[in-house]
Amino acid sequence: MKKLFQKKVPILHHLKLGPDYFRMGLAFPELAGIARPGQFVMVRLLHKYIPLLRRPFSVHNRLVEKNEVRGFELLYKMVGQATNAMSKLKAGDLLDVLGPLGNGFSCPDGIHNVFFVAGGIGVASLYYLARFLVGHSGIRSTVFLGGRTAADILCREEFESMGAKVRITTEDGSLGEKGVITSMLQEALNVDGKPDMIYACGPTGMMKAISNMAHTHDVSCQVSLETVMACGFGVCLGCAVETAGSPGAYFHACTDGPVFDSRAVVI
Ligand SMILES: Cc1cc2nc3c(=O)[nH]c(=O)nc-3n(C[C@H](O)[C@H](O)[C@H](O)COP(=O)(O)OP(=O)(O)OC[C@H]3O[C@@H](n4cnc5c(N)ncnc54)[C@H](O)[C@@H]3O)c2cc1C
Ligand code: FES
Structure with a gap:
């Protein structure tokens, strides 16, 4: 069974990379230690009811210091309510983080x-x-x-x-x-x-x-699909992606994806 963590974690660093882009380090070694490339986390802002729903963000990097995993980074673009509120947070502030979620990329043998x-x-x-x-x-x-x-x-x-x-x-x-x-x-x-x-x-x-x-x-x-997600773990059924070859059958991007073999889905 997949391991899943949920915790309020402190921001380690928060850098503005350009007009709308930010890199944020989060102290979450348990999650960072097992998160694979292509997996994502659902983030919720504390002390804010709008937006109510968590937002999905890919794991961007694992933070390692002196051979110890300290946490992970998000790389995000400010596009709306949640990302706007996130952009105002500073080191030491807390975020509610759930993950790692989704399947991640795979690397078959023989790839050069x-x-x-x-x-x-x-x-x-x-x-x-x-x-x-x-x-x-x-x-x-x-x-x-x-x-x-x-x-x-x-x-x-x-x-x-x-x-x-x-x-x-x-x-x-x-x-x-x-x-x-x-x-x-x-x-x-x-x-x-x-x-x-x-x-x-x-x-x-x-x-x-x-x-x-x-x-x-x-x-x-392999394509990673940025489908709109409300829950991130297969409950709301809002992230359906049509399967190729079986009309009327659907994957859920949050649990079956977000990474798919491009031949398996109708985009
Ligand atoms: C698996 C996954 C991984 C993601 N990883 C990242 C990441 O690493 N960095 C990052 O910046 N963003 C990522 N996103 C997109 C991110 O979740 C949205 O940008 C975020 O939810 C917007 O929240 P908001 O409240 O700021 O904007 P909202 O107010 O919710 O929306 C603002 C605008 O962005 C559009 N939008 C919202 N969500 C999405 C979405 N999922 N795809 C396309 N357009 C959207 C809305 O239609 C609207 O036009 C990812 C999405 C998924 C599904
Ligand atoms: S986001 Fe809720 S089922 Fe996928």
């Missing part, structure tokens, strides 16, 4: 060359995955980072310091190539050849486009 494709804040979970795959086992990787503008491109230096090749697009051309990341991926698949696996996280339209490309090029692909 992978593409990571992130749209904006989708990079949060892929960075943690890259630390496991590239940092620990030397798998060759190309990271595709796409955003509207330069401020949406996060973790570039961190990926480069792992030895990953980083390719960037922005829609306004303020960093990297002007355009969308799916076009750059398409070109890489045509010109550079196929990787053993594509790992992708980002907006739904982008996940759909990447799944289609992966099928066309016959490349294995």
Whole structure:
């Protein structure tokens, strides 16, 4: 049976990375010690009834000091009520955290060359995955980072310091190539050849486009879907994702996902 923790935990650090982006460290060693890349936590603000529901955030990084796990980090974008309230918290403040939830990415044997494709804040979970795959086992990787503008491109230096090749697009051309990341991926698949696996996280339209490309090029692909979630553990049934091949059958993104083999779902 999966282990699950829920606790009010203190914020270790909280850094503003750009106009809307924040990195937050949370002191939760029990959870951080078992959280796998692609898994997520549900976060609730204390002393606030609006928003009432918890919000899902990917585990972005494990914090280790002197060989001891101290906690984990979130990387988040301020988009609405909860993330706005979170952005005002400081080190020492408490957050109610539940997790780790979901299935996480998998890495089948025989993988030597992978593409990571992130749209904006989708990079949060892929960075943690890259630390496991590239940092620990030397798998060759190309990271595709796409955003509207330069401020949406996060973790570039961190990926480069792992030895990953980083390719960037922005829609306004303020960093990297002007355009969308799916076009750059398409070109890489045509010109550079196929990787053993594509790992992708980002907006739904982008996940759909990447799944289609992966099928066309016959490349294995895992997508992490940012479905709206109310409970995070299979109770509200609000995160249904249609299964491919069995019309009328549904997965639940919070328990069966959020990571799916792109061939298993209708996006
Ligand atoms: C498994 C999972 C992992 C996630 N990981 C991260 C992460 O690491 N970092 C991060 O910044 N965000 C992540 N998200 C998205 C995050 O949960 C939402 O941004 C957050 O719930 C917004 O809460 P809010 O109250 O600030 O905004 P709200 O007021 O609830 O919404 C503001 C706007 O954001 C949209 N929105 C809300 N939730 C989502 C969602 N899940 N997907 C797409 N649009 C949404 C709403 O439609 C609305 O337009 C993840 C979502 C899921 C399902
Ligand atoms: S979010 Fe409630 S069942 Fe998935």
